[in-house]
Amino acid sequence: MAAVRETGSGGANAGIPENAVEIARRHLVQPWPVAGSVGAEARALIDDGEGVYITDGDGKRLIDGPAGMWCTNLGHRREELARVMYEQAMQLSYNTPWYTMNAPAAELARRIAAAAPGELSHVFFTTGGSSAVETALRFMQFYNNVRGRPDKKLILSRGGAYHGSTYLAASLNGRPRDRDWMDGTDDLVVKLSSPDPFRRPKGLDVNAFANLLVEEFRDRIAAIGADKIGAFVGEPVQASGGVIVPPDGYLQRIREICRENDILYISDEVVTAFGRLGHVFASGDVFGLDPDMITFAKGVTSGYFPLGGVVISERLLEELRRSNHPDAMFAHGLTYTSHPIGCALALKNLDILEDEVLAHAREVAPYFQTRLKTLEDLPLVGEVRGLGLMACVDCVADRESKNPLQLDKAVGARIDAHCHELGLLVRPLINMCVMSPPLIITHEQIDTMVAILREGISRTMEDLR
Ligand code: PLP
Helix, strand or coil, X not given: CCCECCCCCCCCCCCCECCHHHHHHHHCCCCCCCHHHCCCCCCCCEEEEEECEEEECCCCEEEECCHHHHCCCCCECCHHHHHHHHHHHXXXXXXXXXXXXXXXXXXXXXXXXXXCCCCEEEEEEECCHHHHHHHHHHHHHHHHHHCCCCCCCEEEEECCCCCCCCHHHHHCXXXXXXXXXXXXXXXXXXXXXXXXXXXXXXXXXXXXXXXXXXXXXXXXXXXHCHHHEEEEEECCCECCCCCECCCCCHHHHHHHHHHHCCCEEEEECCCCCCCCCCCCCHHHHCCCCCCCEEEECHHHCCCCCCCEEEEEEHHHHHHXXXXXXXXXXXXXXXXXXXXXXXXXXXXXXXXXXXXXXHHHHHHHHHHHHHHHHHHHHCCCEEEEEEECCEEEEEECCCCCCCCCCCCCCCXXXXXXXXXXXXXXXXXXXXXEEEECCCCCCCHHHHHHHHHHHHHHHHHHHHHHC
C-alpha cells in the first residue's frame, strides 16, 4: 500500500498517496503544456501555504512572488475566509440560478456596483476570468442583435493582451505563443498595437508614441466602419503581456473614441481589480475611466474559490428593457453562476480588503516598486516596470536593441530555478519575471524578495557567461 502523509495544518491531504508528482505525470493534464510532454509534466508540488508563503513538496518555504496567478491577494490560510465557506456550505451549498436566487449573490452584486465607476450597476457572476470575458462579449453581441445592429460585432484587441482560454476570449489574446498553435475566431477580432512604452518605435518619445496609438485606433475604426465594431476590450495594465503600463492619458483617449463611435468599452480587470492597484477597481479610481462593462475574477475571492463576473452599465440594461424585443433571451448562463459559497466568501474578502488591506496595499506599493527598480543596475535587466503591486523584470540581450529573443529562451525559467532554491517563487515568462505578491506583503518581506531576485539574476548571468 502507498505511504500516506499528513500535510498542511489540518492534514487536509490525509489519504493522498505520497507520490503525487508521479501520479500527476501519469494522470493529470496540466494547463499550458507543450506537445512533447503533455500529460507527463513534472511540476513542483506545493503542499501548503500561510500568509505570503507557500511550502513545496520538499518542505521548502517560498515567498509566493506571483500570488499564485495574480490571485492570492489576502494570502494563504486566512481563517475568516475558510470559515465563511464552511458556514455557507452548511447553510446553502447551491441553488439553481436560473429560477431562484441567493442572498450572498445579491449583496455581493450591490457591494461591487457601489465600488464600480460610472453607471455600472449590475453584476453577472461567472466561474472565473475567461468566462467573465466570454460573457461580456456575448452580451455585446446580444445587445447589438436586440438593438437591430447585427453587423456591429467586431472586437478591438491589442498585442500583448491576455483575456482567457475560452474560444472567443482566447481569440483576443495578443501574445504570439498563445496563438501560434491554436485556432481562434479571427474574423471577429481586429488586432491593434501593444501600448508598450519600453518597446516603442525608436526615435519616438512616450507622448508621440501615445499619439501614434490613438491615431492607429481612430484610423482602424474609420477604415472598418464604426457600424461594424461592437467593443474594445483592454486590460488597464496588460498583466501577462509583461505588466505593460500604458502611456499617461492613452486609455482615457481610447475611451472617448469608443464613446464617440458607440463602441462598448470593456475594461478587463481580472488582474487589476480587488486591490492589485490599491483599489477595488482601477478603471475609475486609478485611470479615471467609466467603462460600459468591467470583467473581474481572481482577487474577488483571493483565489480561494473560482468566481468571476461582469459589471454592466445601467444604460445598456435600460436600452434592452426598452427595445422592441422584450422576449429576446440572453441565452447565456453557467451552472455555477452566482454560486452562494463563492459569493459569501467574496463578501468576506471584500470586507477585509476595504477594512484593512487596500490601505496597506497603497502604502506598500511605492516601496515595492522602488526596491525592485534597484535591480536595473544588473546588466541582464533591461527594465523593471510596474504599478501598484504588480511589476515585471524584463531581461534583454543588450540594452541598446532591447532584444529578448537573442537571449537564452529559458532565461526566466533559469531565474525562477535559482530563486526557488533561495526561497522565492517567480513567474517566468520567457525573458521576463512577473512579481505580484499577496497584498499583505510587508516591507521586510519585500526586501527579502528583492535580495533573492538579485541573487537569482546574478547566478543566471553566471550561467549565461
Ligand atoms: N483576463 C485577464 C486580464 C487575465 O489575466 C486572465 C488570466 O490570467 C483572464 C482574463 C482569464 O482568467 P481565468 O484564468 O480565471 O479564466
